[in-house]
Amino acid sequence: MLVVLTSAVFLIEISIMVAFSLLPPISSWMENLLDAAILATLLFPVLYFWVFRPLIQAIERQKLTEAELLKYRAHLEELVESRTRELQAVKITTDSKLAEKHIRALRGLYATLSHVNSTAKRARNWEELLLGICKGAVEEGKFELAWAGLVGHASHLVNPVCHFGREEGFLENIRISIDDVPEGRGPTGCAIRENRVVYVNDCATDNRVASRREQMLRHGFLSVAALPLRSGKKVIGALQLYSGESGFFDDDHVMLLEDMASEISFALTRFEQYAAHSNVEEERQRALENMQQALKDSIHAIAFALETRDPYTAGHQRQVAKIATAIAREMGLPETVIEGVHFGSLIHDLGKISIPAEILTRPRRLTALEMQMMQTHPQAGYDIIMGIDFPWPVSEMVLQHHERVDGSGYPNGLKGDEFLLESKILAVADVVDAMTSHRPYRAGLGIVRALEEIEHHRGTHYDPLVVDACLRLFREKGFSYTD
Numbered sequence: 001m002l003v004v005l006t007s008a009v010f011l012i013e014i015s016i017m018v019a020f021s022l023l024p025p026i027s028s029w030m031e032n033l034l035d036a037a038i039l040a041t042l043l044f045p046v047l048y049f050w051v052f053r054p055l056i057q058a059i060e061r062q063k064l065t066e067a068e069l070l071k072y073r074a075h076l077e078e079l080v081e082s083r084t085r086e087l088q089a090v091k092i093t094t095d096s097k098l099a100e101k102h103i104r105a106l107r108g109l110y111a112t113l114s115h116v117n118s119t120a121k122r123a124r125n126w127e128e129l130l131l132g133i134c135k136g137a138v139e140e141g142k143f144e145l146a147w148a149g150l151v152g153h154a155s156h157l158v159n160p161v162c163h164f165g166r167e168e169g170f171l172e173n174i175r176i177s178i179d180d181v182p183e184g185r186g187p188t189g190c191a192i193r194e195n196r197v198v199y200v201n202d203c204a205t206d207n208r209v210a211s212r213r214e215q216m217l218r219h220g221f222l223s224v225a226a227l228p229l230r231s232g233k234k235v236i237g238a239l240q241l242y243s244g245e246s247g248f249f250d251d252d253h254v255m256l257l258e259d260m261a262s263e264i265s266f267a268l269t270r271f272e273q274y275a276a277h278s279n280v281e282e283e284r285q286r287a288l289e290n291m292q293q294a295l296k297d298s299i300h301a302i303a304f305a306l307e308t309r310d311p312y313t314a315g316h317q318r319q320v321a322k323i324a325t326a327i328a329r330e331m332g333l334p335e336t337v338i339e340g341v342h343f344g345s346l347i348h349d350l351g352k353i354s355i356p357a358e359i360l361t362r363p364r365r366l367t368a369l370e371m372q373m374m375q376t377h378p379q380a381g382y383d384i385i386m387g388i389d390f391p392w393p394v395s396e397m398v399l400q401h402h403e404r405v406d407g408s409g410y411p412n413g414l415k416g417d418e419f420l421l422e423s424k425i426l427a428v429a430d431v432v433d434a435m436t437s438h439r440p441y442r443a444g445l446g447i448v449r450a451l452e453e454i455e456h457h458r459g460t461h462y463d464p465l466v467v468d469a470c471l472r473l474f475r476e477k478g479f480s481y482t483d
C-alpha cells in the first residue's frame, strides 16, 4: 500500500517537474516552493524505507506481542488453575491414604494393647505372658512378626525367648547387644539401653538397622518398633513388633506403645515378686521339713536308746505306736494328729530312763515304793523333752499317757477333757500292748484279755470312742500289730 502510494507520489512529482520545465518562468518564491516539494518528494522513499516502515512494523509487532502475551497469560492462568485442581485432588487422595494407614496402624496397636491386657490377667508365668503377647500382636494387631528377648545374665546380649509370626529363620544367629556398639544401635539395643520405645520407619534406609537390613528386607519387614520390658525398675529385655509397611509408626503411636510396655512390665514384676515369694515359701517349707525330719530322727534315737537300756520293754513303744496310730486312723483323725500320735507313742516311756535298771528288770511285782518310783516316769519324760518345740503335742502325751478319764490316773489325776485325745489313745494302746506282752514277773495275758480289760473300763478309765475304735479294729477288722 505504502509502496504504491510512494510510487504514485514519485510519478506525480516527475510529472510536475516535466510540466514546469515546459511552462514559462515563474517567480522566485514559487521556484523555492517547487524545490522544497521536489526535495520532499525525493526524501520520502528514503524516509519511508528507513524510518517510517521499521517504525510501523515495530508498532505492529508490539501490538502482536501484547496480544500473544495476553493470550498466553490466559492460557497460563488456565493451566495453573487446572494444575491446582489436580494437585488438590492428589493431596486429598494422599491425605486420605495417609489417614487410612494411620487409622489402620492405630487399630492394630489398640487390638494388641487389648490383647496384652487380657493376657496379663490370664498368664500364669512370664513365658505364657510373652508368648501370648507375641501371638496377639500377630493375630490381632496384624504385625508380621513379634518376638521377645531377655538380656542374658552373664552377657550383654539379648536372647530371643519366644516369637510368633513369619520368623522363617530370622532369629537364627541373631546378635543384639545392649551396649553402644554396632550390634546394639538398632531399636532393640536402644530401647533396652535408654528404657524407652524406639521405632524405625524405613528399614531400607535407616542406618540404625544397617547390621540387620538385609535380613529385614528379605523377610519384608519395613518398619519395626522395640518396647522395653521392665521388672521393677530394671530393664530386662524388649518386645519387637515388625510391620510390612514402611512408615507404619509415628509419634502418636509412641504413647500407646509405652502403655503396652508398662502393662507388660507390671505383669513381669508381679511374676518376679510371686516367684521370690514362692522361693521364700519353698525355703521355709524345706527348712520345716528338715527340722521335722531331724526331730523324727531324734525321737527314733531316743526310743532306740531307751529300749537298749530296758530289754523287757524292747519293742513296747514301737508296738504301742502301731496300735495307737491304727486307732487314730480308725477314728478318722487328721493325718497330722495321727503323725503326732505315732511319735508321742514312740517315746512315751522316755521317763523310765530315770528309773534304776534293776527296778525295770525286776522279775517280780513291784513293791509300793518301787511302784511309786515307777509312776514318776511320765513327769520325768516330760521334763526331758518339754523344751523341745515339736510340731506335735509329744511332751503332753508323754506326761498324760497314764491319766484316766475318771481322774484315777497319774501323775496329775486329770479327767474328761482335761487331757488330750492323743493321750487317751496312747493310754488305750499302752494297756493293750502291756497286757498282751510278757513281763519279767508274768506271761502275756493275750489280746482277748486285753480287749476285755479296756471294754470293762470303757468310760471310766478309757475314752469310750477310743475303746470302740480299738475293739472294732481287733474284733471286726482283724487288726494285728505283732512283727
Ligand SMILES: [Fe+2]
Binding pocket: 348, 349, 401, 402, 430
Ligand atoms: Fe508308761
